[in-house]
Amino acid sequence: MSSTWFSRGLLVLAGLALCSFASAQQTYLVSTINQAQETPPTGSPATGSACLILDQTAHTITFNISYSGLVGVESAAHFHQAPPGTAGGVILGLPPGNPKIGSLATTPAQEAAFLAGNVYINIHTTVFGGGEIRGQVFVGAVPPPVLFCFGDGTGTPCPCLNHSTPGANIGCLNSVGTGGCLRTLGFQSVGCDNLRLEGTLMTSSTAIYLQGTLQDSGGLGTPIQDGLRCVTGNILRLGTLQNSSGASIYPGPGQQPVSIRGATLAGTTYHYTIFYRNAAAAFCPPGTANWTNGASLTWIP
Secondary structure: OEEEEOOOOOEEEOOEEEOOOEEEEEEEEEEEEEHHHOOOOOOOOOEEEEEEEEEOOOOEEEEEEEEEOOOOOEEEEEEEEOOOOOOOOEEEEOOOOOOEEEEEEOOHHHHHHHHOOOEEEEEEEOOOOOOOEEEEEEEOOOOOOEEEOOOOOOOOOOOOOOOOOOOOOOOOEOOOOOEOEEEEEOOOEOOOOOOEEEEEOOOOOEEEEEEEOEEHHHHOOEEEOOEEEOEEOOOEEEEEEEOEOOEEEEOOOOOOOHHHHOOOOOOOEEEEEEEEEOOOOOOOOOOOEEEOOEEEEEOEO
16 A cells, blocks of 8 residues: 655644645555465465565665475575566565565666566575465555544643644644644554654654553543643553654654554554643643644554
8 A cells, every 4th residue: 555654844824734745655565475376386385474665765675574384495585577377587686584674776667566566575495496485466455544633622622722723633722823743654564664653733842652552532532731632541652752843753763663662463553642842831821731633553464
């Protein structure tokens, strides 16, 4: 599934503040690897799987490939180009070892082949020199993020009636006249995690990125400080960042990916929000902090 990346930005039009959007050419790919796809089939009991991310902007293919049960000893591994049921030539070499985790440079022609389903992973062994197991690579399904808990007054009222504009899909207004915005970038894949949580339209202060197991108040949020807390259940602090021009992205330098820090499980939905300082004494006293909207993500393998 292609990813839409939400970039930082502020559009002010007749008092309406929105997060700006920018598309990036990234596609999530998957592969199931077995003997039945070899031409001819080998009868090997070995099986495997892979997740991959094709980036047509950076011109790379990032991969996480694992397998078990080989009859022979691995002698080579490649990406080959051919449709299912057909043998094709090598287009990219893969590193030795299991699992194979890394990234390779791609050409536009190779990228087109990946997107068309005309590339396969081939694991060669000392017993099956032409390939013991093979896996065709296809575009995978990624559940889209679900945004919720908006500070626009259509659900739970903001603490000081500091409501943002309906349809802006952001948090309650802060002292700089905008509502904090949380969007996601990349893919929430346990094996190929390139997920980024991006906060914008906040104050230029500290921001705490949070993961919860439940939406607060059924997704409507609970009034706390100057805004609405959007997540509850088992809440984990992913990390703290210093905003610059009201924006930051988790994970920052030296911080763990969301899947590792959050110990996420494939098939499970987690909920995210940002708690940030807003220490303007005259704004919505006695509160000194605010929240962005929430975002729910169902993780995939």
